[in-house]
Amino acid sequence: xxxxxxxxxxxxxxxxxxxxxxxxxxxxxxxxxxxxxxxxxxxxxxxxxxxxxxxxxxxxxxxxxx
Numbered sequence: 616x617x618x619x620x621x622x623x624x625x626x627x628x629x630x631x632x633x634x635x636x637x638x639x640x641x642x643x644x645x646x647x648x649x650x651x652x653x654x655x656x657x658x659x660x661x662x663x664x665x666x667x668x669x670x671x672x673x674x675x676x677x678x679x680x681x
Contacts, residue, residue, distance in 0.1 A: 664670050
């Protein structure tokens, strides 16, 4: 193979890899968007506490700290 043909083949392969990588990135799941079972339970309990009026506003906590 001549140097020109090798260069062309490498360029084609790189373009193919770039297209595959773009497709993989498009379908990747953001790991930070997934919750563990423990985190799901904490979120559920937080909603229960909010519905039950058991949450303390941040401003009130900041006032208590002073």
